[in-house]
Amino acid sequence: MPELPEVETSRRGIEPHLVGATIQFVEVRNGRLRWPVSDEIYRLSDVPVLSVQRRAKYLLLELPTGWIIVHLGMSGSLRVLPQDAPPEKHDHVDVILSNGKCLRYTDPRRFGAWLWASELEGHPVLAHLGPEPLTEVFNAEYLYQKSRSKKIAVKPWLMDNKLVVGVGNIYASESLFAAGIHPDRVAHSLSPEDAKRLTQAIKAVLAHSIEQGGTTLRDFLQTDGKPGYFAQELQVYGRAGELCRQCGTAIKSGKHGQRTTFWCPCCQH
Numbered sequence: 370m371p372e373l374p375e376v377e378t379s380r381r382g383i384e385p386h387l388v389g390a391t392i393q394f395v396e397v398r399n400g401r402l403r404w405p406v407s408d409e410i411y412r413l414s415d416v417p418v419l420s421v422q423r424r425a426k427y428l429l430l431e432l433p434t435g436w437i438i439v440h441l442g443m444s445g446s447l448r449v450l451p452q453d454a455p456p457e458k459h460d461h462v463d464v465i466l467s468n469g470k471c472l473r474y475t476d477p478r479r480f481g482a483w484l485w486a487s488e489l490e491g492h493p494v495l496a497h498l499g500p501e502p503l504t505e506v507f508n509a510e511y512l513y514q515k516s517r518s519k520k521i522a523v524k525p526w527l528m529d530n531k532l533v534v535g536v537g538n539i540y541a542s543e544s545l546f547a548a549g550i551h552p553d554r555v556a557h558s559l560s561p562e563d564a565k566r567l568t569q570a571i572k573a574v575l576a577h578s579i580e581q582g583g584t585t586l587r588d589f590l591q592t593d594g595k596p597g598y599f600a601q602e603l604q605v606y607g608r609a610g611e612l613c614r615q616c617g618t619a620i621k622s623g624k625h626g627q628r629t630t631f632w633c634p635c636c637q638h
């Protein structure tokens with residue numbers, strides 16, 4: 370599943386091709402995604418793209434009359450291609466641009482979304498989202514205060530979009546390892562010092578992944594955006610039974626709800 374770093378990498382990849390270009394029309398080959406592609410998107414004609422922004426894992430294409438909200442779902446990806454590139458089976462949406470290019474959306478599992486919003490304020494998919502992890506609003510004091518009444522394990526707590534957006538399964542495990550915090554710790558047991566290490570770890574892990582994505586942007590835009598893309602950088606995620614790179618202890622795995630968690634029993638408390 371594309372996580373926040375992959376979505377931000379996609380944003381940076383498509384932005385220079387879209388901003389300043391005009392959308393001539395949008396060709397929807399299969400509009401049956403997680404929700405049906407909004408009618409307004411089918412009707413777009415001769416509209417300039419003003420900006421390409423991101424909120425959580427939603428890409429936001431700003432047009433003079435409103436916004437296209439794109440979510441990559443479980444398996445979606447975006448590529449910028451010449452308009453004559455022949456579409457393949459899972460290429461469901463093409464945004465035809467005035468500069469001879471097209472923005473092509475591919476999504477084998479069709480859990481993604483293409484929605485229209487005349488304004489973003491109060492839109493159902495964006496309302497109730499917590500702060501962006503790489504902004505100053507998300508800081509140690511914020512995390513500590515939010516943790517005071519929480520009796521759930523810190524790992525699933527971090528993955529709650531109302532607390533902070535974009536900390537998915539991989540990055541929750543990786544950040545807790547970097548902060549030396551056991552994923553089973555009850556959230557309200559965090560000390561102010563723990564909260565400080567954890568916010569710093571979340572920011573560092575996400576920023577590093579975005580940076581990695583940026584260095585191989587060309588490759589990224591031609592692949593399916595699987596998180597395995599960053600796999601060689603991972604310390605604990607997907608490494609059960611392998612040795613911790615810091616202390617040599619075997620990495621453990623377990624479940625929080627449906628999601629698998631990975632940790633080092635020696636480095637994390």
Ligand SMILES: [Zn+2]
Nearest residue numbers: 613616633636
């Ligand atoms: Zn270790």
